[in-house]
Amino acid sequence: MSTSPADDAALADTRDASGPSFSDLGIDDRILTAIKDVGYESPSPIQAATIPPLLDGHDVVGLAQTGTGKTAAFAIPVLMGIEPGRSKAPQALVLAPTRELAIQVAEAFGRYSQHLPGVHVLPIYGGQNYAVQLSGLRRGAQVVVGTPGRVIDHLERGTLDLTQLRYLVLDEADEMLKMGFQEDVERILRDTPADKQVALFSATMPTTIRRISKQYLKDPVEITVKTKTTTNTNIDQRWVLVSHQRKLDALTRILEVEPFEAIIMFVRTKQATEELAEKLRARGYSAAAINGDIAQNQRERTIGQLKAGTLDILVATDVAARGLDVDRISHVVNYDIPHDTESYVHRIGRTGRAGRTGTALLFVAPRERRLLDAIERATKQTVTEMRLPSVDDVNAQRVVKFGDTITENLSSDSLGLFRKLIEDYEAEHNIPLADIAAALAVGSHDGNNFFLEPDPEPVRRERPRREDGYDRRRDDDRYERRDDYDRGPARSRHRDTDADMATYRIAVGKRHRVVPGAIVGAIANEGGLQRSDFGHISIRPDYSLVELPADLPPETLDALRRTRISGQLIQLQLDQGPPAHRSMSRAPRREFAKRPAHRKPRT
Numbered sequence: 001m002s003t004s005p006a007d008d009a010a011l012a013d014t015r016d017a018s019g020p021s022f023s024d025l026g027i028d029d030r031i032l033t034a035i036k037d038v039g040y041e042s043p044s045p046i047q048a049a050t051i052p053p054l055l056d057g058h059d060v061v062g063l064a065q066t067g068t069g070k071t072a073a074f075a076i077p078v079l080m081g082i083e084p085g086r087s088k089a090p091q092a093l094v095l096a097p098t099r100e101l102a103i104q105v106a107e108a109f110g111r112y113s114q115h116l117p118g119v120h121v122l123p124i125y126g127g128q129n130y131a132v133q134l135s136g137l138r139r140g141a142q143v144v145v146g147t148p149g150r151v152i153d154h155l156e157r158g159t160l161d162l163t164q165l166r167y168l169v170l171d172e173a174d175e176m177l178k179m180g181f182q183e184d185v186e187r188i189l190r191d192t193p194a195d196k197q198v199a200l201f202s203a204t205m206p207t208t209i210r211r212i213s214k215q216y217l218k219d220p221v222e223i224t225v226k227t228k229t230t231t232n233t234n235i236d237q238r239w240v241l242v243s244h245q246r247k248l249d250a251l252t253r254i255l256e257v258e259p260f261e262a263i264i265m266f267v268r269t270k271q272a273t274e275e276l277a278e279k280l281r282a283r284g285y286s287a288a289a290i291n292g293d294i295a296q297n298q299r300e301r302t303i304g305q306l307k308a309g310t311l312d313i314l315v316a317t318d319v320a321a322r323g324l325d326v327d328r329i330s331h332v333v334n335y336d337i338p339h340d341t342e343s344y345v346h347r348i349g350r351t352g353r354a355g356r357t358g359t360a361l362l363f364v365a366p367r368e369r370r371l372l373d374a375i376e377r378a379t380k381q382t383v384t385e386m387r388l389p390s391v392d393d394v395n396a397q398r399v400v401k402f403g404d405t406i407t408e409n410l411s412s413d414s415l416g417l418f419r420k421l422i423e424d425y426e427a428e429h430n431i432p433l434a435d436i437a438a439a440l441a442v443g444s445h446d447g448n449n450f451f452l453e454p455d456p457e458p459v460r461r462e463r464p465r466r467e468d469g470y471d472r473r474r475d476d477d478r479y480e481r482r483d484d485y486d487r488g489p490a491r492s493r494h495r496d497t498d499a500d501m502a503t504y505r506i507a508v509g510k511r512h513r514v515v516p517g518a519i520v521g522a523i524a525n526e527g528g529l530q531r532s533d534f535g536h537i538s539i540r541p542d543y544s545l546v547e548l549p550a551d552l553p554p555e556t557l558d559a560l561r562r563t564r565i566s567g568q569l570i571q572l573q574l575d576q577g578p579p580a581h582r583s584m585s586r587a588p589r590r591e592f593a594k595r596p597a598h599r600k601p602r603t
Helices: 008-014 029-038 045-055 070-081 099-112 130-139 148-157 173-178 182-191 207-216 244-257 270-282 296-308 341-348 366-379 391-409 415-429 433-444 476-482 516-527 554-561
Strands: 060-063 092-095 121-124 143-146 167-170 197-202 221-224 235-241 263-266 287-290 313-316 331-334 358-364 491-493 500-506 537-539 544-549
Touching: 029 070, 029 099, 045 060, 045 070, 045 197, 045 221, 060 070, 070 092, 070 099, 070 167, 070 197, 092 099, 092 148, 092 182, 099 121, 099 143, 121 130, 121 148, 130 148, 143 148, 148 182, 148 516, 167 182, 173 182, 173 197, 173 207, 173 516, 182 207, 197 207, 244 358, 244 391, 270 287, 270 313, 287 296, 296 313, 331 341, 341 358, 341 366, 358 366, 415 433, 516 537, 516 544, 516 554
Parallel strands: 060 197, 060 221, 092 143, 092 167, 121 143, 167 197, 235 358, 263 313, 263 331, 287 313, 331 358
Antiparallel strands: 491 500, 500 544, 537 544
């Protein structure tokens, strides 16, 4: 679930009406006010079970999926223990596996601490300018939320002082270990004060997490919360395979063919909500965005328009859609696939309510098939693959809508007025009525773009074959083994896009016990890359080769050179290939005569 949203907003759907209220948990009144401002009514199961032992000073191990409200479960107790005037050094450190989660956790801390004067929260993560982080650390931040690699980097630079640390939270600990941060996490645990309070949250409890819990936590209280992962049977769930570059085209085709009343579309980031809503408005759809930056009065006005029918499409993030309940939502579109099952269940639960039927559409990029498989396994339901509407489908629907518009306007009260005007025009200019009607249609439609143009034929690029007839595409295993022999500064074409790719060399390999997931996780996190930016990865004994975009900006390259995997600096650089005299790709193989099995010794 890397880059998974910290959807503590889900507690609006997971609250237990028979359980305690937030005020029953002994929470500070100022934080209670912030919780009320956010819109939460009662604690989710993980919050009700976790907040009391944390307030009592116990270490805690919480087993819960993303989307159960665990961010508030550790943020509220931590904030209650912060002493604003004590020191500029951080009193709380939260480690998160990805930059996206670090940002969202920091935002959650900011919301809960809005009535606590003197409490400052600072996210530090790879891909962000160091100057911003250094300035924030110099000013003083009581709470730091960071990714392990960037935290280690600041510790080595001497810019992050953890001597005053009182609270340490490991969020999504199992994901951090999968991404290769085990040594970084354990080093941070060793380098922080022994008397700190530790909270560890994980979706699963592998042996490594169990060992870390026993070694670094003091008699922790273990809390397990099982979450609901079933979906409403009234919802028709479908998915379509589409690359990132063609999502908007696929979406507009579906909107033209699929009858809908109102739609909520989910994307991962605030910026994406604004961008997608603007593109939809440019295509003639009534669309608006809501995200964490939208003021509450604007949010309420937008949702009111959706309920009233003056707005048809709402583009939102998971957090911004918290508590949204609009009966006329007939479709939920997962424009960006969620990285955890709970988020998917909460998203599509916005339709099919009160006994009504609903439709949930899921866009899946080629590299995201595993996320679809995880959703189907967790919900124990099959999501049906749908065919993307063809050009003919779209054009046929446009003709139908054109006819429907004529039929609807025939009953207009203004029909008599315009009939008289057209009859006068016909008599004066002696032009057939059909031509006049066509001219009026031209005025209301762009004739050049009325019909969707057919898709261009794909251009097939033939790869040159070697003189000996060997085609490495036909032998994947051989290609994997010999890929580094015929390479200068390698450039290739990405499998799923037309982007230029280059091969980079990193200074970690099999002897460092790295796996592809650790390489992808660390580089994506520190360099601000997407999973789709990675090509082939080849792990060698002492180093590894990774295909990445060839046009990485200098600041990204600089950040990646200082990235660590399994505690080792990767020292990323363009791979120049082996020296010419060692190249084996074009060297003729030397044939040796087979020796007989038994041979008389020479005298």
